[in-house]
Amino acid sequence: MDEDLMDILCCPLDKHELELEVDEREGEEIIAGRLICTECGEAYPIEDGIPNLLPPDMREDAPA
Amino acid sequence: MGVLEDKARARVFYKYLSTVYDRINPFIWNEEMRDEAVGMLDIDPGDRVLDVGCGTGFATERLVQETEHVHGLDQSPHQLSRAFEKFGKRGPVRFYLGDAERLPFADDAFDVVWSSGSIEYWPDPVATLREFRRVARPGGQVLVVGPDYPDRTIFQKVADAIMLFYDEGEADRMFTQAGFETFEHHIQQARPGSPRAITTLAAVPE
Numbered sequence: 001m002d003e004d005l006m007d008i009l010c011c012p013l014d015k016h017e018l019e020l021e022v023d024e025r026e027g028e029e030i031i032a033g034r035l036i037c038t039e040c041g042e043a044y045p046i047e048d049g050i051p052n053l054l055p056p057d058m059r060e061d062a063p064a
Numbered sequence: 065m066g067v068l069e070d071k072a073r074a075r076v077f078y079k080y081l082s083t084v085y086d087r088i089n090p091f092i093w094n095e096e097m098r099d100e101a102v103g104m105l106d107i108d109p110g111d112r113v114l115d116v117g118c119g120t121g122f123a124t125e126r127l128v129q130e131t132e133h134v135h136g137l138d139q140s141p142h143q144l145s146r147a148f149e150k151f152g153k154r155g156p157v158r159f160y161l162g163d164a165e166r167l168p169f170a171d172d173a174f175d176v177v178w179s180s181g182s183i184e185y186w187p188d189p190v191a192t193l194r195e196f197r198r199v200a201r202p203g204g205q206v207l208v209v210g211p212d213y214p215d216r217t218i219f220q221k222v223a224d225a226i227m228l229f230y231d232e233g234e235a236d237r238m239f240t241q242a243g244f245e246t247f248e249h250h251i252q253q254a255r256p257g258s259p260r261a262i263t264t265l266a267a268v269p270e
Binding site for chain 1: 161167169
């Protein structure tokens, strides 16, 4: 994901700002890392450049 | 747990449907209908457009012809993987995994919010439409395409089992409850006898 997107992204749960933690980047592109809510602390992973902003109860590994 | 359970079911359903989705979709929603719906919008080249429930990217393909700033969100990694095949992960479209009812975007972030073929899977359509109003800027536009109640038995069975269908009266109620004041509905149909789509174009209140 493009780092500029931080301007429009927010926590899907409480709509507060997110903080970016980068594990891997290519220029402006964040390839791996996570977005952490500055209010509730929930962490949203960035995997292969795609931010997973599904609420925790809807993630692939969430119990159905 | 009812709502979450339904969402989980929709996710599993989509996982299997995604393999054939683009093949069966044209019966209900074809390129001509999609282009007609895009034509209802007023998109400037610099506008930021969000495609909610973009799935395999059928509408996204047309939206990128209008502006370079298209963002696609879907809850299904399997559907999105088909969209990645068309656009790449770091191509012209910015993709997110996310929930339509709990959008991960700031207030007024988009000029246009588009959603086609997604509303029938939303557990709470009014709450989701309210989210669209929140992330679209005042004076912006929201366009939602949903299936009108089908008249063919096979579609009715699927409809009754897992989906929500609605007519114009119901659409009026949902958009009004979600805080929209000005909107219009267009019934779109591939050909006589095929399932109809109900397309609602709403202005975001100033």
